[in-house]
Amino acid sequence: MLGAPVDRLELDQFVEAISQKLKEDKACFVVTLNPEMLCCAQGQCDLMDIIKSADLVTPDGVGIVWACKMAGQPVSERVTGIDLMMKLLEHSGASGWRVFFLGSAPGVPEAAAKRAEAMFPGINIVGTQHGYFTEQENQDVLTKIAQASPDLVFVALGSPRQERWIDQNREQLGKVMLMGVGGSLDVLSGVVQRSPRWFNERNLEWLGRLLCQPSRWKRMLVLPKFVVMVYLKHRFRLCKKSKGKV
Ligand code: UDP
Numbered sequence: 001m002l003g004a005p006v007d008r009l010e011l012d013q014f015v016e017a018i019s020q021k022l023k024e025d026k027a028c029f030v031v032t033l034n035p036e037m038l039c040c041a042q043g044q045c046d047l048m049d050i051i052k053s054a055d056l057v058t059p060d061g062v063g064i065v066w067a068c069k070m071a072g073q074p075v076s077e078r079v080t081g082i083d084l085m086m087k088l089l090e091h092s093g094a095s096g097w098r099v100f101f102l103g104s105a106p107g108v109p110e111a112a113a114k115r116a117e118a119m120f121p122g123i124n125i126v127g128t129q130h131g132y133f134t135e136q137e138n139q140d141v142l143t144k145i146a147q148a149s150p151d152l153v154f155v156a157l158g159s160p161r162q163e164r165w166i167d168q169n170r171e172q173l174g175k176v177m178l179m180g181v182g183g184s185l186d187v188l189s190g191v192v193q194r195s196p197r198w199f200n201e202r203n204l205e206w207l208g209r210l211l212c213q214p215s216r217w218k219r220m221l222v223l224p225k226f227v228v229m230v231y232l233k234h235r236f237r238l239c240k241k242s243k244g245k246v
Pocket of ligand 1: 159
C-alpha cells in the first residue's frame with residue numbers, strides 16, 4: 001500500500017498471531033497503519049523502513065481499507081489500535097500476559113490501568129510510565145520497563161514518535177510485544193471520549209474524532225492528499241492495465 005505492507009487479517013487473527021509470537025518467545029512489533037502515518041512515510045524513508053520492519057501491520061482506518069480495495073487486495077475489516085489493544089487486554093488475564101502502559105500525560109496511564117483492571121478481571125498491569133520524558137531520561141524508562149518484565153507494552157506517544165521510539169529501543173526491550181496506540185490510553189482512561197458508535201459503525205470515525213477533538217482539524221488536511229495519491233497510483237494503473245488487455 002503506497003510502499004507499505006498491510007496484513008490482511010481480522011481482529012481475532014491479529015490477536016492469535018501475537019499470541020503465537022509470545023508462545024514462541026519472540027518479539028513482536030505491531031504497527032497500526034493509518035493514512036496520516038502512511039502519508040508521512042512517503043517523504044520519510046526511515047519511517048517507511050520502520051513500518052516495513054514491523055512483524056504485523058493492521059489496516060487502521062477506513063482510508064487504508066479503501067486503499068487496499070483500490071489496490072485490488074481488499075482486507076476484510078478495519079483493525080484499529082484501540083480495538084486491538086482492548087482485545088489483547090481482554091485476553092491478557094487468561095493468557096497470563098503482563099501489561100505495561102507507556103505514554104500520554106502524567107496520571108493518564110495510571111488512570112487507564114485502573115479502568116482496565118475494573119473492566120478485565122485477572123489482568124496484570126505491571127507498570128505505567130507517562131510519555132513526557134526527555135532523551136536523557138530514556139534509559140531510566142527502559143530500565144523501568146525491563147524491571148517490570150512485561151509481555152505487552154502499549155506505547156502511546158503519538159505517531160510517528162511512538163514507532164520511532166519502538167524502533168530505537170526494541171532490541172533492548174527484548175522478547176515483548178510493542179505496539180504504538182496513539183491516543184488510546186486517553187480513551188481508556190476516560191480523559192478523551194472515543195468517537196460515538198454511530199460514527200464508527202458508518203466508517204466515519206475520523207469525523208467523530210474531529211467533532212470530539214476539533215483541534216485535530218489540521219491533521220485531517222492530509223486525508224485529501226492521501227485519497228489523491230491512492231487514486232492516481234491505483235486507479236490510473238488499473239486503467240492502463242485494462243487498456244493493455246483490449
Ligand atoms: N504524547 C506523549 N508524549 C509526547 C507527545 C504525545 O505521551 O511527547 C501522547 C499524548 O499525550 C497523547 C498521545 O501521545 O496521549 C497522542 O495521541 P493522538 O490522539 O495525537 O494520537 P493518534 O491516536 O492520533 O495517533
